[in-house]
Amino acid sequence: TPPNSSAPITPPLPPTPPILNALSPSPLPPDATDPIFARAINTLDETCRARLLRPAAEYNAEIIRIACETKKQQTTDSAKYARDRARYRKLLVKRPLALATMMSTIDTEVANAAARIRSLSSRRKTIALGIRRRATEAINEYRQRRLVALRVDLEIRLTRKAEDSRALEARKLQQRQEGKPMFDASASFTLQERYQHQPPYVPGPLPTQIGPLCLSPTEAASMRAVQDTPVNNQTPRILYSDGSLLNSGTPEVSQAFGVVDLTQDNTLTVKGRTDGHASSAKAELMGLLTAVLSAPPEQDIV
Template sequence: MPFSAHPAAEYDAEILRINSGTRKKQSTDNTKYEGLRSRYRSQLARKPQELAAILLMTDTQAANTVARIKSISSRRKTVALGIRRRATEAVNEYRAHRLASLRTDLEIRLTRKAEDYRLQEQQRESFQAKKLQQQKEKEALRQQHRLVVARLKETLSRPKEKPQRKTAFDTNASFPLQERHQVQPPPVSGPPTTQIGPLCLSPAEAASMRVVQETHVDNSTPRVLYSDGSLLNSGTPEVSLAFGVVDLTQDNPLTVQGRTDGHASSAKAELMGLLAAVLSAPPEQDIVVKLDNQSVVEQYSHLVKNRRDTLPRKRFRSTYAGIWAVLWQVVESRPGRVDVMWIKGHSNVHGNELADQAAKVAAQSASVPLMVDLTQQTDITAFAHCYGGLVEIDLRQLLKQQSTIHHHQAWASQRRVKRAIPDIEDAEWNSTLAYVHGRRAVFTFYSNSKDSHQRTHHIKKLHGMLPTLNSMQARKPNLYPTCVCRRCEVEKEDTDHVWKCPLAAETTTGI
């Protein structure tokens, strides 16, 4: 039996067709019967015998019509039953097909869900294994760190030997950076033995500081202290930095001065002077410290006065972060108020001039450098060390400087560089590197082709790799049969002759 997508519609159409045919046939028979009855009645008066025959015939036809109608009704019922049976079979077949399709789809979904769950379990197990491996690696790194710290402490606890002066090529001395770690000063009579707050001083310096501390306290007006720093011989092994603090509130000016070491910069000297000025004044005294370094004044506002509002990242990455933390601890513990004010340097301010003179005298002396006890602050708990010294600048900046020194050392050890620069140890590298890098910082990264091409041209000049006739003949003798200068036609054209040729004097002078 053919499958029908709409068995009910087919059933209704068949019933409608049968009913329509039946009605038409019945209407036609009724019309014909009524016409015969009328005609026969009209003839009844004339022919009674014929009328009786006609009535009999009419009754017979009526009986035949009734029989035909019954036959049609029986046929309709039979067709309806057949259509209903076919519709029921089609619906059952459709339901069976739909159930099979749903069962297949459900099996596929269950299979996929089981596969996804299995993959999730594998990923979870892999993540747990990776996490366990990372924990093991972290524990191993912690063990290595503890071992390195123990070895470093053991190394630092050993007595230091006097370093031997290098006679070979020294990269750190030949490639000075803008601010580099100070070379340790020559040994003096002994380490500082007196401590005032976080400062470790010599007895003489401590005595001069106590003289200022023991002066009379008068908070009707704040006490004004002048501080200044001095940096001498920057970028050389003889670098020295010191500070001077002057108190003009007494009849005779009181002076506190001293040297310091570590990462050499003018800011370090000014900062140490500010710390010494705060420690010199009596704790109950309101003070105003005047200095001529605007950068230190601005940093004081962020790292001391408003330290709690400053982000920890900015506090920890600031230069001399440990000293700033100590200064903040000292200022917070003082009952008296501390204000820092900027004044213009070398503008005939008497107190500033005296502080500048005191700082220069201390920088030229052989006194013991002051030390700051970083354990007397609680804001920063760990500090980085490099080659046995405290890293006082941003650690990223230090790593950039170390990378720069490494690259310069590798560059200076090349044979072509030694051929092009025979007196490499006597070269003035500050001006040379400034020329090569276009007056930018040595560790600046470039991002455009113009700077790269310009730097390449400068390095070729420095290496003696300009395309002179002498070098081009060595590369392609078939194209350059002679290397004689085409201007003077006397000497060979090499890098030196390009600048010394008498016929090119006007051009080179203009350059």
């Protein structure tokens, strides 16, 4: 049976709207000078961009799916109408006028089917675009609400900061009027120079340098004794180190450190002192450094 030739031809549709990229939030406002406000704005923008990625990805996936289904339907219709043309050419081979009429009818049906497919595809794309637009508008509304809240917080913070500054200036003025001296950290915490500089050179035996350390001959010999011990990495060797600061803040200030190796038949010790800036942390670190330098190079230590 030939296709129905009385079906109306669907009028042409407007072009399909293009695929939109993810909408980016508006740029930062010009009053983003407060560090806290600027960080909050950056965090808000990153959050909005992350939220915009999902509707954009869903929209693009829907557009691709619609395009694939449209192409599949067009391929199916093309194959169907190609079979119809071949069949009617065979049946009406001896009736050219009827064949021409039938070919015209099939061409009309092809155009109508293509128009229906385009119309359906356009409607589905419009629906997908509307869903994405609503999601984008919701995110932008959320951003605007957060911006208002952040600006309110900024105004409150700046107001409090200004009030604190005025109160501080008022206290300073009151102290000046009452003749009270202002707090001066440099005058209150004077640097004791004589305890911070290297002591004067005292003649003695020439030091021995091991790595960054300059040691006396006795200290160097005790360190060499530990370095010359046999290596055994079945278990890491345990070296104990310590450092002490004595008589801090006095002319008799001293910093000493020591290392003990209890893994040998005879206990080996390395001890010494350090000069310069007085610090308990410095003495402890010198002990750790001495322990590392005292161990044999291939020995695992803890």
